[in-house]
Each structure stands twice: as structure tokens, then as C-alpha cells.
Amino acid sequence: MDNYTFKNIGMNQIEPLKKLFLLIKEMQCYENKKLDKSSVINLLRERINCKFWSPSKEELLEWEKKWFSTPFENRFSDPSLQRSWHFNSWIEALETAELKFDNLIINNDGTGNLSFNQLAMPSGGIEATKYLIEIFDGEITSENIL
Numbered sequence: 001m002d003n004y005t006f007k008n009i010g011m012n013q014i015e016p017l018k019k020l021f022l023l024i025k026e027m028q029c030y031e032n033k034k035l036d037k038s039s040v041i042n043l044l045r046e047r048i049n050c051k052f053w054s055p056s057k058e059e060l061l062e063w064e065k066k067w068f069s070t071p072f073e074n075r076f077s078d079p080s081l082q083r084s085w086h087f088n089s090w091i092e093a094l095e096t097a098e099l100k101f102d103n104l105i106i107n108n109d110g111t112g113n114l115s116f117n118q119l120a121m122p123s124g125g126i127e128a129t130k131y132l133i134e135i136f137d138g139e140i141t142s143e144n145i146l
Contacts, residue, residue, distance in 0.1 A: 001144075006112055018104060021132070052087040053086050097123070099118055101114075
């Protein structure tokens with residue numbers, strides 16, 4: 001069993017995080033894995049605007065220009081090119097993840113554990129799963145991933 005141990009989930013974020021975890025876990029049971037985006041947006045509320053990258057056309061063109069003008073070996077280490085997840089990309093990563101969520105435990109002090117099984121090696125969806133905790137201001141304190 002793989003897992004993330006975390007801290008710093010605020011009291012008012014516990015229920016939305018649990019509900020989103022269960023929504024994703026339920027989606028994983030179906031062959032045609034599709035998340036209900038409106039339900040996800042409803043659970044994330046204002047976090048949708050501050051936790052996901054949503055550039056204007058001009059911002060995207062500027063970023064792409066910088067990306068392609070940066071030498072390949074520097075693209076992934078240049079902090080000015082790093083962006084948070086785009087909402088639709090994050091949803092797609094969860095829908096196509098080769099993971100099966102098992103359990104989410106969140107203690108009253110904001111610490112907890114998210115456990116899952118990898119269905120393939122390497123498996124997609126690891127970073128998207130990690131971001132699930134980070135969206136709610138959680139900080140990963142340890143990873144137990146093969």
C-alpha cells in the first residue's frame with residue numbers, strides 16, 4: 001500500500017477534502033472514469049481560482065514564448081516557467097490515473113494519511129494525487145511510494 005502522510009489541513013477544509021477523496025474513489029470504480037467537474041468545483045469553491053493556473057490568451061502566449069526560447073535542459077528547473085496545475089489537466093490526470101484510492105484519515109489536528117494502490121509501474125496520477133492534499137493547504141510530510 002502506497003501513501004502520503006501530511007499535516008496542516010485546516011478544520012474547515014477537512015470535510016471538503018474527505019468529500020473530494022470519496023468522489024474520486026467512487027469514480028475509480030467505473031470503467032468509463034469521468035469526474036463530475038461541477039461537483040469538484042463546488043467542493044473546491046474559491047480554491048479553484050487560487051490553486052489552479054488559468055492564464056489569459058496573452059499570458060499563455062507569453063509563457064509559451066519563454067518556454068520554447070529556454071534551452072530544453074533548463075525548462076524544468078527554471079522557476080519562472082513553473083506553474084500550478086491547470087484544472088482540466090488535473091482532472092484528466094485523476095481520471096486516467098493508474099491508482100486505486102484506499103483510505104483517507106484526517107485527524108482533528110490537521111495531520112493525516114492518504115493511502116492508495118498503484119495499479120501499474122510506473123503509474124500515472126501520483127503527482128495529481130499529491131496535489132489533492134496541497135489544494136487544501138496540506139503539506140506532505142512523508143511519501144511511501146514504490
